[in-house]
Amino acid sequence: MKTEKVAEYIIKWLKDYAENAKVKGFVVGVSGGIDSALTSTLCAKTGFPTLCVEMPIHQSPSQVTRAQEHIAQLKNNFNNVSDVRVDLTSTFEDFKNVVPNADPSPKVDLSLANTRARLRMTTLYYLAGLHSSLVAGTGNKVEDFGVGFYTKYGDGGVDLSPIADLMKSEVYELSEFLGVPNSIQKAQPTDGLFGDSRTDEDQIGASYDELEWAMVMQEKGKSEDDFSGRDLEVFKIYTRLNRINQHKMLPIPICEIPKEIR
Template sequence: MNTEKVTDYIVNWLKDYALNAKVKGFVVGVSGGIDSALTSTLCAKTGLPTLCVEMPIHQAQSQVTRAEEHIKQLKEKFSNVTEVRVDLTSTFEDFKNVVPDVKTSDKVNLSLANTRARLRMTTLYYFAGLHSYLVAGTGNKVEDFGVGFYTKYGDGGVDLSPIADLMKSEVYKLAAYLNVPNSIQKAQPTDGLFGDSRTDEDQIGASYDELEWAMEMQDQGKTINDFSGRKQEVFKIYERLNRINQHKMIPIPVCEIPNELK
């Protein structure tokens, strides 16, 4: 991959889209992870106003520290970058206190994790509306179109997706080219939605390198019977997640009423 040309292409795409949409700039949720670091850097390089928003909810200090380091670096490089921190911990706790109390289970924990992402989406759109900005998505190709590893109407609720055609490995290449802080480049990917130390690989059961391989194999028409051992296991994980998360990747179903009934 030609990192310089790909970077320039995405930056020009972002700028053209914003100008054609007659909006002033971008708002990006910055988490301390590689995807949001790359996205915010690409937005900053457009020269348009770029607002970096930190939205901790019981966040690990290491994630907060990485996000702060990245934003500080961006502000030193780009005069068009601003920041705001909105601690949503109390908002999240208030939500938990007003919904019916149910017995803790995996489903409850997942619903609350997704609630965190949706609170953040609401916050980003508050600032987008306030400043006439676009919400820039931070999902990569494997997450968005491979395994659907994101929250519907959470981090999946965006106006445009500048890095959604990049594999995770390509995200790392562009991040290195753009000098994203080493602490972020070396950190284990995590969505940070559960308030513990679990990584993306812990949740999915496969690494991003393995998922990229499985995505490529499926595109080539391979089936699970073509593999054995760990490869078969990874392909099975990928196929299952790709299947059950199609509702995130396809347009919302519309019940179309026959003309004769209208």
């Protein structure tokens, strides 16, 4: 990847989009992870006002520390960057207290994890409305179009996606080039939605390097018959998630009424 040219291209794309949309800037949820760090850096480099938003919900201290380190670095380097912290922990707890069947179980845990993401999306759009800004998404290509590893109408609810055509390895490459803090570059990827230490790899069953490989293999038309051992296991994980999460990647189905019965 021609890293410098890719960075310049995304920054110009963001600037052009904001100018055409006649908005004042960008709002980015910053989690302490590599994707949000890269996205917020790219937005900052446009020169448009960029609001970095922390939204902890029972968040791991290490994630909070990394997010704050990154925001401090951005504010030190860019006078168009500001930040706000919205602690959603009490909001999340209030939600749990009023919905039915909130006793711990795998289905409840997953539903509540997705609820965290949707509370954050609501917060970002509230702030974007106040600042006449766009919500910039932080999903990469493997997450958004490979395995669908995001929450529908949560972190998937955005106005534009500047890094959604980058593989995870390219996210790291670009982040290193742009000087994202080492603590973030070295941290294990995690969505932080379950309030524990589980990583993305723990949830998915494969690393991003493995998922990238499987994505390329599928694009080449390979099938399960072409692999064995760990390769076969990873390919099955990827193809299963890609299949069951198509509802996230495809447009919302519309029941189109035939002309002859209107």
